[in-house]
Amino acid sequence: MTKRSVSRNLVTCLASPKFSLNVLCLVVTVFVLLQIWSFHITQQPILLPPSLFTYLKEQQQEPEQIKSENETAYLVEKLRESVTFLPLKDLRFSNKPLEGHTWFMSSLYDNQTKGEVQYQEFPSESSKGRLLCLKGVDEHDGSWNYYALAWPQALPVNASLQEGLTFVSYNHYDYGNMWHGLSAMVPFVAWSLRHQCENPQRWVLYHWGELRFKMGNWLNEIITATYGQNTEFLRFRDKNRPVCFEKAVVMRHNEGGMSRERRMEVFDLIRCKARHYCNISLSETSKSRIGMTLLMRTGPRSFKNESAVIDIFKRECKNVEGCELKVSYSNNLTFCEQVELMRMTDVLVSPHGAQLTNLVLMDRNSSVMEFLPKGWRKLAGVGQLVYQWGTRWSGMRHEGSWHDPDGEICQFPDTDRRCMSSVYKNGRIGYNETYFGEWAKSVLGKFKERKMANVVGRKHSYGSLDGCWC
């Protein structure tokens, strides 16, 4: 501020009708002028607020040590009080909740190294040594839960400190669905792989900033197996009591940013750990054997005529030496039965649906054949591709998807979204004997070639015959 602008402000201010305001104007103006004057003399701006300045002056009469202890305590108290909590869910970004800094902890940026997982760690260089603190107990609206950063010496009033490592997860979908849940876990496993296999002491789960306290059973088992310990979910008990974390790692982009190599490493580890957890031998299965598994669903997206479908695959399997066919229902298999089944599966035949997530537990380079009901190709959006992505990320081969051309009739045109929600979403799947037969024959043939060429393997960097990487 220059002297001229000060005087201009003084004039505007004095024009105010209230006498008390005029006096205030004068006082402020004199103060500002003094500051400018002292600045000119010392060439140093006075940065301390006047009250603190006076306070520190008074302290000069005290003996040195008491003075500085008193001063530090005072400043620490001020620091504690100045910790500012912001809403976890920032509604300003609700039109692009997943982009860049996202709408979750939107004031903070991820550590982004090309090809690596995007994450935030606290304390870190970028947090200037500050810890992450969370507050709030809301399970329905994430804008009523809060976050803040605080130095360990000056945690906010009423805060408690949680020791050890805490994983804080943001999931845009949910933790109950096998696929969406697994996607949210992948970045944590990737982080652990790069950080001496460090195990979390506890988890904090958020969906849209809302607290969640459990994950689906399959996912819970995967995480228990991967980290070799039960998963603990932090409960926030009192909305006035923040919780700060000695060390916290935050993920909000799932596997976004990770290269295919990095993703495959994660699934190698998960697969290896799951087999280990289920006491399943890590040794090779017989070289001449080819396992083909029909993993069935019940209800929506199940096959309308299962026996017809089974017969087709049985026939094709019989024509290939060493081929063994298994028919299973994911709904009545325990976790370890699923792990065991996938270890024996080279070609997985299954309708689109969460049970397909099991594909990551097969040996690398195994094959997947997927089936979708009528209407999905046009109306289901990119969501229908998740298992194609999952197949690629985990080092498997997606051998294509069959879209049923027939099915229930929708009263609207077949590009109308209403058809998806009312009819196609829960549609069931028919069959085409010629197509299924030729398809199965071709996939089995290619697989046999690969097996002969010895490229279907259990040996890879993050899980080998002698144990898992972590």
Ligand SMILES: *[C@@H]1O[C@H](CO)[C@@H](O)[C@H](O)[C@H]1NC(C)=O
């Ligand atoms: C600083 O010390 C003085 C005298 O010892 C005491 O009266 C005052 O309350 C202290 N201030 C703080 C903030 O502790």
Ligand SMILES: *[C@@H]1O[C@H](CO)[C@@H](O)[C@H](O)[C@H]1NC(C)=O
């Ligand atoms: C980002 O991560 C890399 C690799 O872990 C690390 O070397 C770097 O210090 C991190 N950067 C920040 C700002 O935390």
Ligand SMILES: *[C@@H]1O[C@H](CO)[C@@H](O)[C@H](O)[C@H]1NC(C)=O
């Ligand atoms: C600390 O907790 C108490 C009791 O829950 C509450 O009344 C008080 O407002 C809290 N103080 C702050 C600064 O949140």
Ligand SMILES: *[C@@H]1O[C@H](CO)[C@@H](O)[C@H](O)[C@H]1NC(C)=O
């Ligand atoms: C695996 O074996 C160990 C020791 O023999 C046993 O304690 C554990 O319950 C077994 N786990 C499963 C899933 O069978």
Ligand SMILES: *[C@@H]1O[C@H](CO)[C@@H](O)[C@H](O)[C@H]1NC(C)=O
């Ligand atoms: C299923 O398909 C078989 C073989 O094509 C047929 O014989 C049978 O009637 C069908 N069952 C139903 C319930 O449609």
Ligand SMILES: *[C@@H]1O[C@H](CO)[C@@H](O)[C@H](O)[C@H]1NC(C)=O
């Ligand atoms: C598994 O579930 C399917 C479909 O619900 C059922 O037909 C089958 O009998 C069940 N198998 C066992 C062993 O319970």
Ligand SMILES: *[C@@H]1O[C@H](CO)[C@@H](O)[C@H](O)[C@H]1NC(C)=O
């Ligand atoms: C079944 O598949 C075959 C081979 O792709 C195709 O020629 C035939 O038109 C299909 N049949 C029906 C009824 O869609």
Ligand SMILES: *[C@@H]1O[C@H](CO)[C@@H](O)[C@H](O)[C@H]1NC(C)=O
């Ligand atoms: C999978 O197949 C590719 C090429 O077909 C091969 O280069 C790779 O080594 C195989 N991976 C494993 C784990 O066997």
